Amino acid sequence: MGKSAASSPRGPTRARIIETACVLFNRNGAERTTTRAIAEAAGINEGNLYYHFRSKELLVLAVFERFEHAADALLTDGSSSTPFDYHLRLRGWFELTWAYRFLFRDVAGLEAIAPSLTVRLRRLSVRLQRRVRTMIAGLTEAGLLRIAPEESDRLLDNLWIVASYWIAFLVAHRGVKQIAPRHLEWGFAQVRSLFAPYLGAEMRGLLDSVPVRDE
Amino acid sequence: MGKSAASSPRGPTRARIIETACVLFNRNGAERTTTRAIAEAAGINEGNLYYHFRSKELLVLAVFERFEHAADALLTDGSSSTPFDYHLRLRGWFELTWAYRFLFRDVAGLEAIAPSLTVRLRRLSVRLQRRVRTMIAGLTEAGLLRIAPEESDRLLDNLWIVASYWIAFLVAHRGVKQIAPRHLEWGFAQVRSLFAPYLGAEMRGLLDSVPVRDE
């Protein structure tokens, strides 16, 4: 009795379809990716694809579930809360939003082809945001972050917006076609600059000491 | 010898098509809005629509041009630069992004159905961002804004991201279906909170004194 959306068959083909779909969704958007293209890229026939996923919606949902698990794991896994942990989690989030960037392109459009996504997306969003709120509260209590409670919610939302739509911004306004590691660094720095004005000296020092990874 | 993308016919029908298209684009996204739906909503036949716009791309471009003119007018018109003017212009921008919110849903997807939009969108983006940069520099010189030069660019980009994707955020994460004036206020407050840490006392007082409009 698994928790997955797509019910029946397992095996390597199914996994390959999901992986291929994710790649193509990211490249062209889920709406402009046809089942035909996915099947072809996965090296199977279209009819076969429909054996594994009885509709495109179920396939989209299966891809989403991978993101969901990764996101949950990232933000609940290890409740340790040193500044370094926050740093790593933020980086993990950036890599995740990049790996599943099609989810951040046009949610309304995505929900149009996969209506069952609406509820699950909202639930995930609430879960994650609650967790981040706790993290911010923890930082504040520890005296690492100095921010008024009413400003805290604004910061949280701005944080969320920047951390979610940095890719869309780079694509639309900077003409970036392929995101490279340096773009990840860029988005990362943007989010850090949101925090910067509220950071205590201690926290600032800790963050600056974290080395930039070279991938 | 007009500057518009769509060349030939003028008149009320053409204008009505553009207006109708904009409304439907905003409602369902430009990609999921069919020429049939536009024609029907405009009360004309589909063949007639294709008389006025020889392709869907030209229609998209015509709608974009209205946005472009409004945006240019908003950010170049009246180079006066009192804090109050900045305030009004920011509000104007929020109303504009709302009135043409389909442009901020999925730029890559939009460019897929209207490739000629790519260049014009990027050019507009550069123009606007340059203007905002000047505004920030002006505020800094006037001593109203206190921010280090290297932080200034980060602020500018975050500003741009929040001011562009606040709608997408509300739709995706708050489940907002119809944007009301209070949502405009919300987005407005989000952007102001980006500035807040860098505001001098004088500027802060001026902004707070600007009344909230009740539409």
Place this chain on the structure above:
DNA sequence: GTCTATAATCAGATAGAC
């Protein structure tokens, strides 16, 4: 300018042989 066809294409999805 506006309409009535209708073409051309392509999407998601199904039936049934292997």
Place this chain on the structure above:
DNA sequence: GTCTATCTGATTATAGAC
């Protein structure tokens, strides 16, 4: 599990009468 063949419906766009 995988393939071939096919259906159905929708979408952009055109030709030509009024």
